[in-house]
Amino acid sequence: MAKKQYNVGLIGYQFMGKAHSNAYRQVNRFFDLPAEIHMHTICGRNEANVSKAAANFGWTNYATDWRAVVENPEIDIIDVATPGNTHAEIAIAAAKAGKAVWCEKPIGNTLQEAKDMLDAVQANGVHHAVFHNYRKAPAVSLAKKMIEEGLLGEIHHFRGVYLQDWIADPNFPLVWRLQKEVAGSGTHGDIAAHIIDSARFLCGELSEVCGLLHTFVKQRPIAGEIDDKMGATASDKMGDVTVDDASMFLARFKSGALGVFEASRFAVGRKNKNSFEINGSRGSIVYNQERMNELEYYSNDDPKDLSGFRVIQATEASHPYAGNYWPVAHIIGYEHTFINLVADALVSLHEGKAASPNFVDGYENQRILDAVERSSETRSWIRL
């Protein structure tokens, strides 16, 4: 019997549009799922670009008006992969139209937007998911499993960094990601959000935070063309950078654990170091997204003379997700975290269950982002 097909309408076709499209294209190739994705429509404002994206990425249709896509009765899932300032409007409309809403992170540009979005999906009883894709790396899911099984014992420390260097050059242009009205926030919302998700996923909720946001380069050449990270070109005119370049904060977890978080786009040499270390009473783990197929693990249960951090290659068939791909140590990459996320989201949608992560995670993440921002402004600890 043919499996049920879910029609997706994807709003956005840039970097995230490419990653999500690939996930939809591949998910049923690698996973044996009870349902199937159909790549129904991709949507963007620029017809020339979106039609090209549709062909490149393998979508059946393209559209330039997201409202039409949202209203299209054939569409089951609206995937919101646009810049942050448009998330709320699209997601709320989709929820009202009864669609499943799957949204890039951070879900809103403000906490209020996130709240409105969460309210909308809950009020309309629709399925919702958020693309905190790094959870879905096999090594991170393995970390979760290990913690749930008690292998780390009581957690004492979480320390996470997300370090990049793509704007360390003061002449790098003022792209949309550096403009608060479009991007919502800078490093903080873009990449500190990922560390926060790792922390919440693995160590539970925070109880208080104290942090600092900072902008090193306050004016930059206006970009000749507003494009994604990779495509911008500089011009002579200068404009104000209205977001943070770096974000750092201390935290307490409800469990009693302590946390240190730092994100920066000025860490020269660090291209995409999304990394964390967790120390518990029974063991510790270390993860680095740049070597995402590996998880370092120290077990306090090992004989003292024979103990040390070991590098688990999270590529065994018995590791989360890994068995769907290739033999052991034939590694997977960045794009597979999206495939894994879509597989999980699709199954939960099909089975009428909540996705994980979903808008609650998106909202809780944003509560923390917001609290850190307020902490930075008030120079004080903020209780969550």
Added chain:
Amino acid sequence: MAKKQYNVGLIGYQFMGKAHSNAYRQVNRFFDLPAEIHMHTICGRNEANVSKAAANFGWTNYATDWRAVVENPEIDIIDVATPGNTHAEIAIAAAKAGKAVWCEKPIGNTLQEAKDMLDAVQANGVHHAVFHNYRKAPAVSLAKKMIEEGLLGEIHHFRGVYLQDWIADPNFPLVWRLQKEVAGSGTHGDIAAHIIDSARFLCGELSEVCGLLHTFVKQRPIAGEIDDKMGATASDKMGDVTVDDASMFLARFKSGALGVFEASRFAVGRKNKNSFEINGSRGSIVYNQERMNELEYYSNDDPKDLSGFRVIQATEASHPYAGNYWPVAHIIGYEHTFINLVADALVSLHEGKAASPNFVDGYENQRILDAVERSSETRSWIRL
């Protein structure tokens, strides 16, 4: 104007069938090429299995008789991804039928088979390619570029290992890869072949070899079902292992460089360590397939006080192939080496040029494999 489509007929649907299928499915998604692949037909003897593979992997048709596929006038390319004992027959038939022939490595089970295959493609003037996919990792292609640009200077040393451990357990069953009549050889042809390809690709031809093949476990439980690496189950009956477990040899290159090669399936803890180090007069490089997005590089031109092996993340848009995928340090995986290879092969086919690597590489590789085997038997150096 629509691009020309090339119809592929893929013979084989197991591990390599899955990897090749993925490459055909993805190549035009990530690469902007002058031509397109159409996944026309996948072929295997077991109809239930092959029909399922066709659906899973995205093929338009399936077939159970490879001869029919080879004779099908719609087919442009025959991809041979079956066990080694069937390569020659299929490839030669395909060449005679005027098809492009793309073949898994090692191309034949014997040197004679490889010779016959090379003769066939040359005699029939058809396009030919061999799946030495590891060349196509961005980091390995970067290594090639660096050597061509002289960054390593004169090469003094190549040392390569390919270490796995999947048969270290003496109770692991007697799968087809351990039977000479099917697999041709063991570790030697399966994975030493990859080191040889890296060596030839980066350092040129060998002039002589001296080596040793060894089988540690000479009898194993007969597999309940002859399946791929992953799927075999053991039974009570014992059978003879007729291939080598480990292969090691010394070599001289025509350039005057020295080489050390070692491959084993008994290196406990090494899951897929396909790694090499090359030392030249100006610098050195180190590569490990398990961290395939990285290339270690030492430059003798650096100030002495500031020199050291650096880890290049071969994920910049300016690195070979990498710009087709994701932003810097958003890594790719094993499967992408096949996509890159298919992209190159397709372009060369479309442009009427020789593919690289092709059957000449397959044959030369096999000459070396064969010479090492003879060296092991005669306990002497063999000139190539």
Added chain:
Amino acid sequence: MAKKQYNVGLIGYQFMGKAHSNAYRQVNRFFDLPAEIHMHTICGRNEANVSKAAANFGWTNYATDWRAVVENPEIDIIDVATPGNTHAEIAIAAAKAGKAVWCEKPIGNTLQEAKDMLDAVQANGVHHAVFHNYRKAPAVSLAKKMIEEGLLGEIHHFRGVYLQDWIADPNFPLVWRLQKEVAGSGTHGDIAAHIIDSARFLCGELSEVCGLLHTFVKQRPIAGEIDDKMGATASDKMGDVTVDDASMFLARFKSGALGVFEASRFAVGRKNKNSFEINGSRGSIVYNQERMNELEYYSNDDPKDLSGFRVIQATEASHPYAGNYWPVAHIIGYEHTFINLVADALVSLHEGKAASPNFVDGYENQRILDAVERSSETRSWIRL
């Protein structure tokens, strides 16, 4: 002509006494200096122990009354290597007696003590030095040189951790290092002090801090015998832990750089990870005391395609201190940082110059420790 000999009186014979003794014994063996150390007297309260230490470590005399040593006219240098609660009294007496005073860190148990000590050495015009020995690792001194030469450009980020795990077990006994009246503080003063010294040494002064001290295990078995880290044995009776187990804080540097600091004795698996990363506009460096012969360096000046963190082995004859020891990559260890420090201190004493680091560094370090403690109490940022 015979070199001038400086007679040392060492107060303390435990862990630090052993390390300092070794430095005095070895310094003139490895360094060709204008003056010499004579190991005159070692002093401790327990005669049996100190006499044994004198013999083991190579001291000419031993004593049980530190006041007699301080007053001994033959003694040129008083080295204070006792627990922190006795530093101030001994050091001030030594300063008044006109001796050079070389003291373990942190120099006092309170900021006031540190102030009094600094005042005393300055008022009496005596030579003073503090044992922030990690500065003297060749790799750290190389880092300093690189920063001074501008190789890192403008510094944006300092992130330092000092992670140990020796009290993660809640049954580990209440040794003196866990008692505020003896040790002054816990993790904070013991090991966060080292990160602070690295930060000040390499990136200059801090302008403000915001931090948190925390004690995970608030009661522990009373140690059967108050001994050094290694020697304590537990008993049935419980006592209060009066110091912090973990310390973490954010900071701004006067230069505009940002800092994140974390120290813990609960980082299971981390035995002695004293590590920092510094990101500047032209490059970055990473150091880990556990691999103290190495310095990781990323240069933004490298060709983009060939850039990456390189591992400099700071063992070349041209690297700081390294030429005094062994050929390149024949590594040195922990004890050599003390030898290097003593060599520098001896030369500065002989030449009538200020040592580096000295009590000003000790005092400034303690100002920061103190500010973090107050920040933790007041839950606010503290300006320095």
Added chain:
Amino acid sequence: MAKKQYNVGLIGYQFMGKAHSNAYRQVNRFFDLPAEIHMHTICGRNEANVSKAAANFGWTNYATDWRAVVENPEIDIIDVATPGNTHAEIAIAAAKAGKAVWCEKPIGNTLQEAKDMLDAVQANGVHHAVFHNYRKAPAVSLAKKMIEEGLLGEIHHFRGVYLQDWIADPNFPLVWRLQKEVAGSGTHGDIAAHIIDSARFLCGELSEVCGLLHTFVKQRPIAGEIDDKMGATASDKMGDVTVDDASMFLARFKSGALGVFEASRFAVGRKNKNSFEINGSRGSIVYNQERMNELEYYSNDDPKDLSGFRVIQATEASHPYAGNYWPVAHIIGYEHTFINLVADALVSLHEGKAASPNFVDGYENQRILDAVERSSETRSWIRL
């Protein structure tokens, strides 16, 4: 009661003289042994240099005639640390004089010399030891212990390299280490000898070898002054390099294990990489002298999902030798391997037992070196 003192006469004062002197100076400081070393006399031909060495290194006397030292009735131990062409004469004379003979490796410049030396110490019934110091790194001794306890199971593979780059520059001068009449052999005897010792120590005796020695640069500028590695200066005149630059060979062990060995002074970027990997049926280990405080270990007994190579820091008090030095992860260095060796040798001498390693090891090592040389000449396998 005073411990018995053993008077040492050290012949040679260059690199090895410095390392041995340090070991004698430090051994009773760090180890609590039943006997003591007294640094009686150091001997060299150049009085100005040797007198300076005596003062620097801490010897009571110096001498310029080694025969007088050998004949001196006060001397208990003759340590032979001169270039290889003088070992045999000195060691045999010392044996005849009834002294304990401790000798640098390789013990002789030829197999015959080594045989004569072994015969001499055995015939005269004197204590003998050889400075294969790398055995005495805590991590290597731990490896030995682990293998003896069966943690690696049956050994299948040994692969060792010793890579340096100090003569990769063709203008590096013709120092004594490049002259066969002084050094005996080149890379082969100097550093391949160390790999061989590691292999024998950990995996037992070899049964056959097949190898190749090669000289890349056949003429070099004659050194202005014949000095140790570090001190030579080049001149205009060219001379013949009469030793090998690189050595590589395959081997079988008596146990059935296979071995691959490679040593080179042309591995640009490798400063002192003395490294090996051993794969057994139950686990594997990896060692690299440049990170000599660490031992990588993979245990096949770990749960499959949690297995990986772990980095043991061989610095616990419970690890071999480590408890004599510093707390965990406060690392030791190159020089400590000599201290450990001397401690062991002294104890065995005092207790009337055979040292390990001793001249039997020196001779067996040289048998292998010699067999590889013959194999290289005859282009064939040589049985041992």
